[in-house]
Amino acid sequence: GDSVTQMEGPVTLSEEAFLTINCTYTATGYPSLFWYVQYPGEGLQLLLKATKADDKGSNKGFEATYRKETTSFHLEKGSVQVSDSAVYFCALIRGNSGGYQKVTFGTGTKLQVIP
Amino acid sequence: DAGVTQSPTHLIKTRGQQVTLRCSPISGHKSVSWYQQVLGQGPQFIFQYYEKEERGRGNFPDRFSARQFPNYSSELNVNALLLGDSALYLCASSPTGGTLQYEQYFGPGTRLTVT
Numbered sequence: 001g002d003s004v005t006q007m008e009g010p011v012t013l014s015e016e017a018f019l020t021i022n023c024t025y026t027a028t029g030y031p032s033l034f035w036y037v038q039y040p041g042e043g044l045q046l047l048l049k050a051t052k053a054d055d056k057g058s059n060k061g062f063e064a065t066y067r068k069e070t071t072s073f074h075l076e077k078g079s080v081q082v083s084d085s086a087v088y089f090c091a092l093i094r095g096n097s098g099g100y101q102k103v104t105f106g107t108g109t110k111l112q113v114i115p
Numbered sequence: 116d117a118g119v120t121q122s123p124t125h126l127i128k129t130r131g132q133q134v135t136l137r138c139s140p141i142s143g144h145k146s147v148s149w150y151q152q153v154l155g156q157g158p159q160f161i162f163q164y165y166e167k168e169e170r171g172r173g174n175f176p177d178r179f180s181a182r183q184f185p186n187y188s189s190e191l192n193v194n195a196l197l198l199g200d201s202a203l204y205l206c207a208s209s210p211t212g213g214t215l216q217y218e219q220y221f222g223p224g225t226r227l228t229v230t
Contacts, residue, residue, distance in 0.1 A: 036221070043205055044158070044221040089157055093219070100170040101209065103148065103219065105157035
């Protein structure tokens with residue numbers, strides 16, 4: 001079945017450091033890939049997405065490239081801020097024209113940015 | 116436009132009781148999905164409804180059921196509550212058509228505590 005593997009956290013970085021959170025996946029077909037962010041006490045917010053191989057998703061300084069050859073979708077940011085402290089979830093979605101979406105999430109990676 | 120809304124925000128129930136959680140999707144979205152997020156883990160897929168029909172079901176017991184109404188809002192019901200049902204229950208809605216078909220927007224969740 002489908003699966004998403006994320007690097008274990010917590011990840012602790014100093015402000016302005018470079019961030020990488022690794023994500024690899026196993027899935028049949030051609031899934032879309034997503035990164036969601038969850039701030040304390042809140043639901044999930046879509047951070048970025050990529051729907052086909054070699055697509056790069058980007059938002060708020062975060063980037064991730066859909067690499068089919070390595071089945072990866074690593075999240076990167078050049079300079080993190082304290083406000084980026086949250087839990088980050090990698091997810092894949094497969095669907096069909098019948099309206100069914102099979103969604104698989106990773107276990108999440110907690111990021112803590114210290115001033 | 117309003118985002119996905121869920122009610123109630125918090126709920127405390129006793130083992131053996133029944134609970135109903137409610138979700139209103141983003142206007143124009145016809146698909147609603149439900150997820151269970153246990154503390155420290157990624158969301159686990161419970162159900163997806165599209166055009167008022169069940170389109171997908173995760174690996175949850177029959178104590179979990181759901182339905183979607185003509186206005187596309189949805190209810191999740193859990194019977195005979197167990198301590199292990201304590202979790203954040205997330206609802207997500209999806210637009211239809213094109214690449215956006217696979218993008219899900221999450222509500223803030225309902226925190227269920229079973230004592």
